[in-house]
Amino acid sequence: MTNPGWGGVSGDGTPPQPRCVRHPDRPTALSCTRCGRPACVECLRPAAVGQHCVDCIAADAKTTRSARTVAGAPLRTGLPTPIVTYVLIGLNVLIYAITVLQSGNVANNHLGSPLFTSWALWPPAVADGDLVRVLGSGFLHFGAVHLLVNMFALWVIGRDTEIILGRSRYVAVYLVSILGGSAAVMAFQVNAVTAGASGAVFGLMGAQAVILLRLKRSPGPVLAIIALNVIISVTIPGISLWGHLGGLVAGAAATAALMFAPGSLGTPAERQKARNLGWGGLAAVTVVSVGVIALRMAQLRAELGM
Structure with missing residues (x-):
């Protein structure tokens, strides 16, 4: 030997x-x-x-369990970079720039922009089959002020939320929040033309409140900001209250499904089961939102004789 x-x-x-x-x-x-x-x-x-x-x-390394956040996302060493948040901000700015170039107007970019016209959320158009409006409207903005307010809120709220949830969960919650906002508009604001990332931002506010509850910390400051924004949505004309509320509910529900799935500790099989349950809960929120949109599409088609 x-x-x-x-x-x-x-x-x-x-x-x-x-x-x-x-x-x-x-x-x-x-x-x-x-x-x-x-x-x-x-x-x-x-x-x-x-x-x-x-x-x-x-x-x-094969046998050592990697450190993870409370949501199950990999815990990155050093100062983590919220890449997804920056990408989302970049996409919103890019799409706004396209509508400005098409319309030739910074403040009234919604006038004369084919992209804005084809993506803005108008329930009768969705009922007629323009499904791109359901998500595309979440990346449009009425003027530079509307864009700056939403992007600043996304920058403030999105960074920490992305780090806790992880990139894939964060993207899912963001998109589900847009979907929930569109579903609420389809259900309660049929004759309005709406656009903006506000539904997604409200969804991230709801996500932060759920995260604080999961960490056993007071969600009071976040809830106060949510209440203030709801009051603003009610008192200032032209703001889509239902889009905000729909995004808030969908974002909070999706995050709760991801954060409170049982069995987050234990064996690898138990942790995988917890992750599957979380994603299953998020899928359920998505199905409900899509179901509301589909139901309203059918009702509107019948009412408008399409």
């Missing part, structure tokens, strides 16, 4: 210097403090006690 990394006796009777198990051409006096095999400097990494070879580190 031979021991890898060790040679026999040399010609002069003295044992040769051990050689790295990964690089047999490199003599070394070092070894892994975990497995004891000889290893060169390139193959060793500092450890709490001594130094471990890259093979032991790789084997340990």
Whole structure:
């Protein structure tokens, strides 16, 4: 039986210097403090006690549970970058810029823009089959002020929410919030033309309130901001209250499904089951929103004789 990394006796009777198990051409006096095999400097990494070879580190990584947030998202080291939030802001700004170029008007970009005309949420048009309006309207804005207010709110609220939920869950909650806002408009604001990311922003506010509850912290400040925005939505003409409320309810419900799924701790199988339950709850919120939209489409088609 031979021991890898060790040679026999040399010609002069003295044992040769051990050689790295990964690089047999490199003599070394070092070894892994975990497995004891000889290893060169390139193959060793500092450890709490001594130094471990890259093979032991790789084997340990397979059995060590990675750190995760309370929502089950990977916990990123250092200062995490909310990439999705920045991408969403960029998309909203880009689409606004396109409507400005098409209309030639910064303040009234909704006039003369084919993109705005085809994406704005108008329930009779949705009933006629323009389904792109259901989500596309969430990326349109009436003028620069409307855009700046929503993007500032998204920048403030979205960053922390993305880090806690993780990128995939965050995108899902954002889109479901737009869908919920559109469903509420379809149900209660049939004759209005609405647009804006406000439904998604309200959904993220609801998500933050749920996250604070899950962390056993007071959601009071977030609820106060929500209440203030609801009052503004009621008192200022031209603001879609139902779009805001629909987004709020959908975002909060989807986040609650992701955050409060049972079995978030335990064996890998239990954790996977919890993740599946969370995604299943989010899918249920999506199905309800789509169901409301489909029902209103059928009713409007019958009422308008389409």
